[in-house]
Amino acid sequence: MVQRLTYGEIEAIGDMVQSTEHRHMSIRGLALYAQRAGKVFAHPGTWGKLVRERGWLRPRLRLYPAKPKIGLRTHAPNEAWHIDVTIIKLLDGTKAYVHAVIDNFSRRILAWTCAGRLDPMNTHDVLTRAAAHLVASTNVFMDSGVENLNVDVDPLFERGALRRVIAQIDVTFSNSLIEAWWRSLKHRWLFLHPLDNLATVRRLVEFYVTEHNERIPHGAFEGQTPDEMYFGRGGQVPNDLALRRREARQQRLARNRQVACAACPRGLRLQSETPPYEGYAGFAAKWRQTQLHRFSSKRFDAIAGLRLLGTMPNCHARCPDCLPMQSFPSRPAIHTIAPAPTATATTTRMV
DSSP states (O other): OTTTTOOHHHHHHHHTTGGGGGGGGGGHHEEEEHHTTTOOOHHHHHHHHHHHHEEEEOOOOOOOOOOOOOOOOOSTTSSEEEEEEEEEETTSOEEEEEEEEEETOOOEEEEEEEEESSSSHHHHHHHHTTTTTTOOOOOEESSSOTTTSSTTHHHHHHHEEEEEETTTTTTSSSSSSHHHHHHHHHHTTGGGOOOOSSHHHHHHHHHHHHHIHHHOOOOTTOOHHHHHHHOOOOOTTTHHHHHHHHHHHHHHHHHHHHOOOOTTTHHHHHHHGGOOOOOOGGHHHHHHHHHHHHHHHHHHHHHHHHHHHHHHOTTTTTOOOTTTTSSSSSSSSSEEEOOOOOOOOOEEEEE
C-alpha cells in the first residue's frame, strides 16, 4: 500500500504511453527512458500492467498502400488455373512436396501429386493431368519458382493450350487462391494427424481433396460444392437452402411462441390450453428458489456492509433476535449492546 504509485506518476505514465513523441519506443524502453529523465521510477512490468488495466493505446496507426480485396475472378470453369507447391515437414525431419492445380471459378482441385523431393517433373505431371480434358486454352497463374520455370515445363506452354502468367510479375496480384487452399489443407486436416511418412501424407491429401471437391460446401457458392460448380450440377442448391431456412425460421418461431414458463400469465394460459407444457410445471418452483438464493445473497451483502460502516455490530453471539432476520428493515437497525447478561443488566434493541 505504501509503495503504490501516486496519481501524478500514473498520469505521467499515461501521457508518455499515449504520446506521439514516444510512440517509437517499446514499453520497456519507455520505462527506462522515464527513469533517466527523472519522471517516473517504476518497473517496466508495472507500466505494462497499467497499459492493460486502463486500456491505453499507443498512437501507432500504420498506413499501407491500398490493396485489392478481391483478386482475379472468372465467370466459367477452366478460364484460369492456379498452380503451386507446398512443403510438409514430417516427424523424422524429412519433407514432402505437394503440387496442386486449382480452378479459379469453381475452386476445384483438378490434379495433385505428392513427392519426396522438389522435382520439376511434378509440375509437368499435374499440368498434364489437369489439361487432359481441356477443350479451350486457359491461363495458368504460377510464381517464379524453379519448379515452374524450367526446360521440362516450358514445352507445355509452347503448344498453345496453356498460357503461363507469372504472379506479381505479369500481373499485380499474387497467387493467393491456391495458397488459401494450402492453409485449409494443413491446419484443418494434415496437422491433426501424425505425419510419419510420405505414404501417410498421400493418403491424407487424397482424402481431403475428395472431401473438398465433392462434400464440403464452399462459402463463396451459397452451399454448392466445387464439383457442382465445375460441372454445373448445383444451380438449384442456393434456392433450396433459402427455402429450407425460411421454413426452419417459421417452425422455430412457432415453437418458441408455444414454449412459455408457468410464472407468466401467458404461460399459465397456454399451459391450461395445451398439454405439452406439463413438462414445465417445475419451472415456477425453480424460479422461486433462484430468487430466494439471490435475496439471501443480497441480505448477507447488506449485513456485511452495515457492519463495515459500523451501524450494525456483530451482535449475533448475544442477540438472538438478530440471528433469524427473515427480512430487511426499512432503515438500518440501531443495536445497543449492553454488558454480558446479569441479574441487573439486559440487552435492549431499538428500531
